[in-house]
Amino acid sequence: MLPLVRGDAGYRRRTEPYKGQALLEARLARAIYAGLILDPALRPPPKTQHARSCASEQPWFWAPPPELLVHEPQPPRCRGRALCLARATFALILGAHLFYLLATALLITAYRRIDPACTVLMAYRAWGNGWKVTPPRPVKLSAVPSHVKRMLVAVEDNKFYEHHGLDFEAVKRAKEINARLGRPLYGGSTLTMQLARTLFLVPEKSYLRKYLEVIAALELELILPKERILELYFGYAEWGKGVFGIEAAARAHYGRPLAQLSRDEAARLVALLSSPIKYKPSTLERSAILRSRYLFLARRFVERG
Numbered sequence: 001m002l003p004l005v006r007g008d009a010g011y012r013r014r015t016e017p018y019k020g021q022a023l024l025e026a027r028l029a030r031a032i033y034a035g036l037i038l039d040p041a042l043r044p045p046p047k048t049q050h051a052r053s054c055a056s057e058q059p060w061f062w063a064p065p066p067e068l069l070v071h072e073p074q075p076p077r078c079r080g081r082a083l084c085l086a087r088a089t090f091a092l093i094l095g096a097h098l099f100y101l102l103a104t105a106l107l108i109t110a111y112r113r114i115d116p117a118c119t120v121l122m123a124y125r126a127w128g129n130g131w132k133v134t135p136p137r138p139v140k141l142s143a144v145p146s147h148v149k150r151m152l153v154a155v156e157d158n159k160f161y162e163h164h165g166l167d168f169e170a171v172k173r174a175k176e177i178n179a180r181l182g183r184p185l186y187g188g189s190t191l192t193m194q195l196a197r198t199l200f201l202v203p204e205k206s207y208l209r210k211y212l213e214v215i216a217a218l219e220l221e222l223i224l225p226k227e228r229i230l231e232l233y234f235g236y237a238e239w240g241k242g243v244f245g246i247e248a249a250a251r252a253h254y255g256r257p258l259a260q261l262s263r264d265e266a267a268r269l270v271a272l273l274s275s276p277i278k279y280k281p282s283t284l285e286r287s288a289i290l291r292s293r294y295l296f297l298a299r300r301f302v303e304r305g
Contacts, residue, residue, distance in 0.1 A: 104200055104216050108223045111232065116199065119236055122244055124202045137247035138235035139258070141227055144246070147263060149230065151270040151297050157191040160230075165192045165221035166214065193217040195233045239269065239276050253281050267297040 107116075115138040126133045141149075153160050159167050171188035189197075196216035201209050220229055239249030249269055250258040261269070268281035271294035275287060284290035 100212065101215065101219075104219055105223070107199070108216075108219055111199075112224060112228065115232075115235065119199045119244075120201060121198050121203065121238060122236075125238075125242060128202070131242045133242040133244070134248055134252070136236055136244045137251075138245065139231070139247045141231040141234070144234055144258065145266070147301055148246070148258070148266045148270065151267060151301055152230075152233075152273075153191070154300065155270060155293055155297055156194070156273065160191050161226060163190060165190060165217040189213070190217065191233055192220050192229055194237070195229060196220055198236055198238065199232070237273065239272065240280070241277060243276075263302045264298065267294060267302055271297055 122133050122136070125131045157167065157170075159170070167188065167190050170190065173188065175188070193213050196219075197203070197209065197213045200216050201212060224232075235245045235247075237246070238244055239246065240252060243249050243252045246269065247258050249272075250256060250261055250265075253269065254261060254265055258266075265281070268284060271290055272279060272281055272284055274289055274293060279287055279290055284294055
């Protein structure tokens with residue numbers, strides 16, 4: 001028998017189960033109703049024959065004293081749907097951040113010793129674009145000619161050995177150039193940021209991708225030495241449709257390994273990194289940006305030796 005609770009139309013029987021303190025109070029009320037507490041003042045009056053005969057004329061019920069009424073506990077609620085939605089959104093964003101941080105950190109730690117068999121960009125080109133992706137040819141940094149390393153750092157990130165993943169001066173300079181051009185042409189990405197999006201992100205430009213790129217770049221700088229970052233860049237950077245890594249690019253565009261390329265051919269390969277999908281080393285003169293990059297490398301590393 002469940003206790004009575006106050007309602008709009010008098011007292012009614014409670015049908016929901018109680019828990020905790022409410023359960024103890026309900027048991028106390030049932031004990032009172034069952035007559036286990038021998039206090040005549042608390043017992044309901046007996047149903048006499050007269051009361052049963054008058055039940056059709058006037059309904060009879062016993063109302064316990066107010067101090068014995070068990071109030072229904074109110075479950076905690078959000079103050080509104082907006083607050084509930086905000087909490088759920090925050091929990092989702094926090095969980096996604098933790099998952100991304102943990103996944104990238106574990107992979108980067110593994111990349112200290114081993115070369116990745118596939119990157120997110122390679123998978124996207126194969127499944128998203130439907131391109132035929134040739135297996136990458138990872139190279140040791142010692143196998144890359146020294147002038148090729150200097151070319152890459154000079155044209156892509158001249159402060160590579162000074163910053164820790166981000167170059168705020170390059171970002172500011174790229175913002176000024178984009179404002180003059182009227183379109184987002186330059187991004188101010190460092191070599192570490194370019195490697196981060198090659199390993200973990202898809203080539204869809206957005207503020208979210210840039211944000212995730214920054215996080216992964218900071219992790220790369222924290223976990224890997226500069227030489228390993230440069231080695232992974234040479235091994236997995238995109239150098240054409242389905243072509244990844246400078247060794248695969250040398251064989252795809254010139255039919256020879258990297259060690260046999262001339263300085264001019266190497267300069268063309270490095271200059272091509274700005275737009276490797278639309279152009280080739282033989283057609284980079286059609287782009288003003290690629291042409292200026294190639295001329296810079298040619299004057300500095302080819303003509304001077």
